[in-house]
Amino acid sequence: xxxxxxxxxxxxxxxxxAAIAGQFNGFSRWAYAAAPAERAAPAYKPQxxxxxxxxxxxxxxxxxxxxxxxxGARDAGVAEFIDFMxxxxxxxxxxxxxxxxxxxxxxxxxxxxxxxxxxxxxxxxTVMGYYTTRIGLEELDFPGLKMYSKSPGCPHTNDREHKxxxxxxxxxxxxSAKGSS
Amino acid sequence: xxNKPYDVIVIGTGAGGGMAIHTLCKAGAKVCALxxxxxxxPRKDFRNHRMxxxxxxxxxxxxxxxxxxxxxxxxxxxxGIWEHDIVYxxxxxxxxxxxxxxxxxxxxxFWGRSSARFGDIDFRAADRDGYDVNWPVTYxxxxxxxxxxxxxxxxASTVQNRPSNPDGEYLPPMNFRCLDWILETGARKVGxxxxxxxxxxxxxxxxxxxxCHFCANCTDGCDTGSFFSTPWFFLPEAxxxxxxxxxxxxxxxxxxAGNDGRAAGVAYVDRKTGQEMExxxxxxxxxxxxxxxxxxxxxxxxxxxxxxxxxxxxQVGRNLCDHLYGTTARGYLPQLRGQPSFPDNVSxxxxxxxxxxxxxxxxxxxxxxxxxxxxxxGGCSEFPGYFDEIDGFGREFKREIxxxxxxxxxxxxxxxxxxxxxxxxxxxxxxxxxxxxPAARLHFEWDKNTLLMWEHAKHSCEELLRASGAEYTGHGxxxxxxxxxxxxxxxxxxxxxxxxxxxxxxxxxxxxxLYVCDASVFLNCTDKTTTISILAFSLRTSEYLVxxxxxx
Numbered sequence: 219x220x221x222x223x224x225x226x227x228x229x230x231x232x233x234x235x236a237a238i239a240g241q242f243n244g245f246s247r248w249a250y251a252a253a254p255a256e257r258a259a260p261a262y263k264p265q266x267x268x269x270x271x272x273x274x275x276x277x278x279x280x281x282x283x284x285x286x287x288x289x290g291a292r293d294a295g296v297a298e299f300i301d302f303m304x305x306x307x308x309x310x311x312x313x314x315x316x317x318x319x320x321x322x323x324x325x326x327x328x329x330x331x332x333x334x335x336x337x338x339x340x341x342x343x344t345v346m347g348y349y350t351t352r353i354g355l356e357e358l359d360f361p362g363l364k365m366y367s368k369s370p371g372c373p374h375t376n377d378r379e380h381k382x383x384x385x386x387x388x389x390x391x392x393x394s395a396k397g398s399s
Numbered sequence: 400x401x402n403k404p405y406d407v408i409v410i411g412t413g414a415g416g417g418m419a420i421h422t423l424c425k426a427g428a429k430v431c432a433l434x435x436x437x438x439x440x441p442r443k444d445f446r447n448h449r450m451x452x453x454x455x456x457x458x459x460x461x462x463x464x465x466x467x468x469x470x471x472x473x474x475x476x477x478x479g480i481w482e483h484d485i486v487y488x489x490x491x492x493x494x495x496x497x498x499x500x501x502x503x504x505x506x507x508x509f510w511g512r513s514s515a516r517f518g519d520i521d522f523r524a525a526d527r528d529g530y531d532v533n534w535p536v537t538y539x540x541x542x543x544x545x546x547x548x549x550x551x552x553x554x555a556s557t558v559q560n561r562p563s564n565p566d567g568e569y570l571p572p573m574n575f576r577c578l579d580w581i582l583e584t585g586a587r588k589v590g591x592x593x594x595x596x597x598x599x600x601x602x603x604x605x606x607x608x609x610x611c612h613f614c615a616n617c618t619d620g621c622d623t624g625s626f627f628s629t630p631w632f633f634l635p636e637a638x639x640x641x642x643x644x645x646x647x648x649x650x651x652x653x654x655x656a657g658n659d660g661r662a663a664g665v666a667y668v669d670r671k672t673g674q675e676m677e678x679x680x681x682x683x684x685x686x687x688x689x690x691x692x693x694x695x696x697x698x699x700x701x702x703x704x705x706x707x708x709x710x711x712x713x714q715v716g717r718n719l720c721d722h723l724y725g726t727t728a729r730g731y732l733p734q735l736r737g738q739p740s741f742p743d744n745v746s747x748x749x750x751x752x753x754x755x756x757x758x759x760x761x762x763x764x765x766x767x768x769x770x771x772x773x774x775x776x777g778g779c780s781e782f783p784g785y786f787d788e789i790d791g792f793g794r795e796f797k798r799e800i801x802x803x804x805x806x807x808x809x810x811x812x813x814x815x816x817x818x819x820x821x822x823x824x825x826x827x828x829x830x831x832x833x834x835x836x837p838a839a840r841l842h843f844e845w846d847k848n849t850l851l852m853w854e855h856a857k858h859s860c861e862e863l864l865r866a867s868g869a870e871y872t873g874h875g876x877x878x879x880x881x882x883x884x885x886x887x888x889x890x891x892x893x894x895x896x897x898x899x900x901x902x903x904x905x906x907x908x909x910x911x912x913l914y915v916c917d918a919s920v921f922l923n924c925t926d927k928t929t930t931i932s933i934l935a936f937s938l939r940t941s942e943y944l945v946x947x948x949x950x951x
């Protein structure tokens with residue numbers, strides 16, 4: 219039977235089809251976050267939130283995933299993503315609106331944010347928005363959607379139990395990453 | 400042209416139908432295949448190379464449409480491919496979810512690819528534990544068909560000498576990842592097998608098809624055809640023979656019963672025009688997938704067949720079985736915390752498996768009969784779904800998400816239900832789909848035996864995790880039935896025409912020119928996946944059909 223598949227060059231072409239997010243109207247930072255080249259981001263006009271709500275949303279997302287050695291939520295256009303998703307999801311519109319309004323005009327300390335009823339929802343959407351951009355996937359060094367000539371295998375052939383990797387590691391994940399932006 | 404008689408009408412182009420079409424066309428039979436939806440274009444429809452930011456809703460899907468999605472493979476990446484137009488109903492208490500892909504090639508476009516042979520431990524299970532009846536075939540009879548299928552489709556694995564799993568002819572296996580070696584160590588400590596899966600994924604080029612490029616996202620479709628699907632492997636050759644006509648976007652409504660007691664053809668509805676059409680053939684193969692095949696037979700009522708064609712046994716639609724899927728355990732591997740990212744998801748995570756280890760020497764050792772298998776999953780995936788298990792926010796939250804990226808692991812059960820009188824499909828007396836065809840109605844609840852397996856699986860996987868040095872964080876709940884896409888049993892094969900729908904070759908007892916070529920002929924679903932066995936049984940049935948055609 220003839221080889222039915224496209225050749226390797228065709229696959230490379232397909233892989234380079236990325237960064238088409240710019241085709242969705244109204245996405246400035248999002249498109250920027252997806253595009254490889256640096257590009258100035260024009261001001262974004264929210265679809266659902268008021269300007270005031272949106273400004274607060276932008277601050278809160280950056281508190282949750284701040285820029286440190288790597289870009290943060292604002293760099294990745296997370297507030298735009300949240301505005302877009304909320305605009306399309308009537309079920310979360312009121313919780314978001316009420317949640318933001320309870321934090322409006324307050325000094326937002328770590329404790330205030332952690333105790334805010336909207337915190338979990340806000341954090342979930344911030345994570346969703348951040349780690350689905352080029353910036354977020356680079357932060358994780360997402361290893362997929364690449365090409366390998368053979369099935370990638372564990373490189374630690376002398377340490378199958380991976381005990382040596384644990385030297386200096388704290389075992390256990392009873393993590394408490396309390397806000398420390 | 401419309402009334403030109405064909406040799407064979409085949410309903411469905413998935414694993415069962417595709418194999419039948421391929422076998423029949425190569426033998427010179429003129430075939431008309433009926434397919435419920437359109438042909439897919441790999442370049443447009445397979446979005447396996449899209450990043451989340453290439454999708455409008457980042458792969459999460461339009462929130463307004465999410466509730467209509469059926470099953471885990473039906474998502475923004477596969478939009479427009481899974482079937483939503485054809486309704487089905489469920490009896491009170493039944494939570495059946497029924498994902499259907501009516502596109503040419505059916506579910507083979509997106510399948511999980513695990514491909515273990517059934518063995519005598521499955522075919523002769525009733526001899527061992529006294530429950531239900533044996534299959535009307537032996538492994539010795541089926542083995543050559545499995546070998547031929549493996550050579551056609553390419554299955555990567557190793558020879559494992561497991562009593563539950565006959566070995567086959569394999570391409571080089573997928574390599575174990577870090578997480579596999581760690582879990583394998585734990586598995587050895589608790590006496591559970593942890594081995595390379597049997598996966599129909601081309602680790603090397605095979606039979607004219609290019610080798611896998613290990614990009615992951617296989618269940619979004621493969622644009623290089625590096626795992627078996629009928630549109631990449633069977634249909635092009637069948638079409639090249641000049642013996643095949645595929646009619647797309649048509650829904651088989653019923654089998655037309657001839658006055659001579661034989662099947663005359665198939666009545667179908669053209670989805671574009673809504674018009675009802677008929678096509679005639681010397682034989683008919685039903686391969687529309689288990690529940691849909693039963694629906695077609697049950698909807699084929701006539702004076703001669705008041706309860707549906709080929710249903711004198713009353714067994715069409717009965718004996719529905721399925722695999723209970725669910726996350727039996729999840730946790731983290733501290734050994735990998737903070738390690739560099741590794742391409743763990745290169746085969747959408749079907750790299751290793753834990754083949755059945757229960758009730759092998761003694762069929763009654765456990766509280767349940769038969770057995771189940773488990774698939775491990777984990778490592779660096781696209782989205783850090785574990786974030787919810789980390790507290791707080793800010794810099795430390797972000798760093799912890801990164802540190803944990805290689806560490807998550809989980810297990811997925813594949814526990815078979817056993818036949819029971821209360822699990823079946825019939826025709827809803829009231830509801831019809833939008834084309835006027837009476838809808839299938841599902842009656843199904845997990846039986847006690849399956850739920851005991853689930854409990855056992857949860858316990859075993861937790862033990863394995865802890866023995867691996869992992870932190871155990873919990874388990875999920877059973878997925879609704881139907882999720883596995885492994886439904887079987889609605890047209891069981893057997894020698895007694897009073898108790899079984901088809902004979903041991905998949906030919907219906909009542910109607911000699913009507914055959915069934917999908918998992919509905921299976922007696923139950925075993926602990927293995929269904930596709931490779933559908934292919935093996937369909938190959939056998941199709942060759943038997945060719946012989947019958949020659950005899951006239």
